[in-house]
Amino acid sequence: MTGLTTPHPYPGKLIIVEGIDGSGKSTQIALLHRWLLSQGQKVFFTEWNSSALVRRSLRRGKKKDLLTPTTFSVLHAVDFADRLTFKIIPPLKAGMTVLADRYVYTAFGRDVARGVDNEWVRALYSFAPKPDLAMYFRVPIEVSLQRILSGRTKLKYHEAGMDLGLSREPAESFRLFQSRVLVIYDELVREFGLDVIDATADISQQQHQVRQLAAAVLGLEGRAARARRG
Amino acid sequence: MHDADKAFYGNGLPYLKISPLRGSLIVIEGTDGVGRSTQIEQLTRWLEVQGYGVVNTGWTRSPLLAETINEAKAGHELNVTTFSLLYAADFADRLENQIIPALRAGFIVVADRYMYTAFARNAVMGADPEWTRKLFGFAVVPDLVMYLKIDVKHLIPRVLESKGMDYWESGMHLKLGSDIFDSFRRYQARILREYERMTEEFGFVTVDAQQPVDAIQQELRTTIGRYLAGEVIARPAAATSRRRRAAAPRRAGRRR
Numbered sequence: 001m002t003g004l005t006t007p008h009p010y011p012g013k014l015i016i017v018e019g020i021d022g023s024g025k026s027t028q029i030a031l032l033h034r035w036l037l038s039q040g041q042k043v044f045f046t047e048w049n050s051s052a053l054v055r056r057s058l059r060r061g062k063k064k065d066l067l068t069p070t071t072f073s074v075l076h077a078v079d080f081a082d083r084l085t086f087k088i089i090p091p092l093k094a095g096m097t098v099l100a101d102r103y104v105y106t107a108f109g110r111d112v113a114r115g116v117d118n119e120w121v122r123a124l125y126s127f128a129p130k131p132d133l134a135m136y137f138r139v140p141i142e143v144s145l146q147r148i149l150s151g152r153t154k155l156k157y158h159e160a161g162m163d164l165g166l167s168r169e170p171a172e173s174f175r176l177f178q179s180r181v182l183v184i185y186d187e188l189v190r191e192f193g194l195d196v197i198d199a200t201a202d203i204s205q206q207q208h209q210v211r212q213l214a215a216a217v218l219g220l221e222g223r224a225a226r227a228r229r230g
Numbered sequence: 231m232h233d234a235d236k237a238f239y240g241n242g243l244p245y246l247k248i249s250p251l252r253g254s255l256i257v258i259e260g261t262d263g264v265g266r267s268t269q270i271e272q273l274t275r276w277l278e279v280q281g282y283g284v285v286n287t288g289w290t291r292s293p294l295l296a297e298t299i300n301e302a303k304a305g306h307e308l309n310v311t312t313f314s315l316l317y318a319a320d321f322a323d324r325l326e327n328q329i330i331p332a333l334r335a336g337f338i339v340v341a342d343r344y345m346y347t348a349f350a351r352n353a354v355m356g357a358d359p360e361w362t363r364k365l366f367g368f369a370v371v372p373d374l375v376m377y378l379k380i381d382v383k384h385l386i387p388r389v390l391e392s393k394g395m396d397y398w399e400s401g402m403h404l405k406l407g408s409d410i411f412d413s414f415r416r417y418q419a420r421i422l423r424e425y426e427r428m429t430e431e432f433g434f435v436t437v438d439a440q441q442p443v444d445a446i447q448q449e450l451r452t453t454i455g456r457y458l459a460g461e462v463i464a465r466p467a468a469a470t471s472r473r474r475r476a477a478a479p480r481r482a483g484r485r486r
Contacts, residue, residue: 053312057298057319066294068326069245070368074319081312115245123364127311 022144048102240367260378
């Protein structure tokens with residue numbers, strides 16, 4: 001019953017990036033976005049958990065620590081369903097390229113690491129269209145942790161899995177929680193055929209690979225190679 | 231007293247042990263305007279007079295989601311998937327923060343509507359019924375579901391006498407009729423058909439809601455009284471697929 005295993009019927013292309021926090025995926029998708037625009041492509045960009053619909057509930061739940069793994073999961077699905085209907089599907093129907101920073105695999109990783117049922121969360125998102133390109137930025141836990149700590153002052157509560165009570169120390173909790181997520185991502189790579197990018201490589205090296213993969217999907221071959229040389 | 235064993239409807243909450251839950255979960259189902267709240271109010275008082283601890287819970291009443299759902303409804307721009315997920319979030323919040331803790335503490339939880347409401351509405355709105363059922367796989371199977379049954383002809387004056395026909399309860403979002411009256415009649419007829427279909431699947435105890443309020447209350451009390459005395463009424467079923475059942479904790483046999 002899942003749409004994630006069969007190609008979607010729309011003329012546009014859906015390109016998504018996945019990875020734990022600090023993997024550098026947002027940097028990479030931003031660079032890809034720039035390049036696609038420079039190539040005259042029509043692009044729409046969307047981010048996980050960004051719809052206004054459930055913002056208040058999530059904020060309230062996080063503040064009061066009311067969220068259980070299940071409500072956390074379902075609220076993110078509401079956000080996704082809302083963005084899918086109003087933001088993602090229309091540009092795909094119009095033949096545009098949609099870039100998504102995180103997709104349903106984030107839920108499959110994080111929510112299962114939080115303890116919800118594997119099969120249930122897949123059923124929850126069975127209405128999601130299969131991306132034309134899904135890139136997973138694989139990074140060792142210490143590297144992502146260093147990146148986050150050097151860029152921001154504090155780890156976010158849920159990002160560190162603090163709601164699970166794994167450790168009182170945020171960095172340690174992050175290490176424990178995101179390590180679980182990393183193990184699940186490796187399984188998802190096999191299950192859904194995600195393209196793995198080595199996220200410890202140089203930014204420009206990664207971007208070269210990203211552009212080549214995107215070019216193949218969008219029929220822009222040749223341009224990616226030229227962009228590299230120029 | 232009855233057994234403390236409860237089962238999840240589907241895949242359940244793997245991170246949560248639900249047994250033993252000593253309390254009882256009693257659901258009052260029925261369509262919009264059938265008179266559920268009046269009945270529940272009287273029922274609660276009656277149960278409390280007998281010394282039972284009662285906790286009331288109701289559809290879309292979670293502190294986490296209530297405002298969001300109202301806002302979303304006011305905007306009239308929800309598709310069936312988003313709608314179902316919002317209901318599921320509300321339900322999950324109440325289940326884990328309210329219903330399960332109360333059951334654990336031995337209360338009788340009287341629920342004004344349960345997942346069956348979502349099943350009926352979703353079917354009418356055209357969502358994949360299998361998807362909806364999986365979505366609510368984390369629900370605890372109630373001990374007793376009392377279904378207040380009414381036909382559209384009797385429902386209409388009751389709704390008009392009380393708060394009138396509302397946009398969503400009339401299914402205006404489905405554009406079923408030329409005006410709200412027409413739409414209400416058609417939408418509610420479809421909802422009732424879905425409830426009817428579920429009666430057997432989920433073992434509802436049907437109560438004729440076309441009787442006077444007092445007679446309905448009497449019938450509810452009689453059935454619930456028998457249940458509380460340890461009699462087996464009807465056990466609402468868990469999801470029927472074999473795979474699903476294997477995933478749920480074993481239902482230890484209630485006395486049969």
